[in-house]
Amino acid sequence: NLFKDTMQVVIKSRSRSNLSERLNNILEVNIEKQMNIIDKSNTFLATVGSTAPFIGLFGTVWGIMNSFQSIAISRNTSLAIVAPGIAEALFATALGLLAAIPAVVAYNKFNSDSKKYSQRLESFSKKFLSII
Numbered sequence: 001n002l003f004k005d006t007m008q009v010v011i012k013s014r015s016r017s018n019l020s021e022r023l024n025n026i027l028e029v030n031i032e033k034q035m036n037i038i039d040k041s042n043t044f045l046a047t048v049g050s051t052a053p054f055i056g057l058f059g060t061v062w063g064i065m066n067s068f069q070s071i072a073i074s075r076n077t078s079l080a081i082v083a084p085g086i087a088e089a090l091f092a093t094a095l096g097l098l099a100a101i102p103a104v105v106a107y108n109k110f111n112s113d114s115k116k117y118s119q120r121l122e123s124f125s126k127k128f129l130s131i132i
Helices: 002-012 019-074 079-131
Strands: none
Touching: 002 019, 002 079, 019 079
């Protein structure tokens, strides 16, 4: 897409004046479009990675509150009364981490790859403009 759009300008261009400037502008616009597409995916991963632990924490607080309510209602602190709420709390924490950890790992990987891709596109752009 990047190469195709740039070559169309070269082929259709009747005037060579300002050709390199026009090509440079087209390359910059297309590189920016490509990077915006990639960044949209990274935004989702960053959101999941950063919010999932808080959602898990919310579930943890909710589970602990249920445990305290059970204690207050039954006036008994036996394990049978406390355990269900604690288990619910730990399950919520685990789910939050289960969502967050892979999302953060994937975000870091894709972010690194997108930087490399951006550098490759910039390098191609410079080399292409030096040839033309």
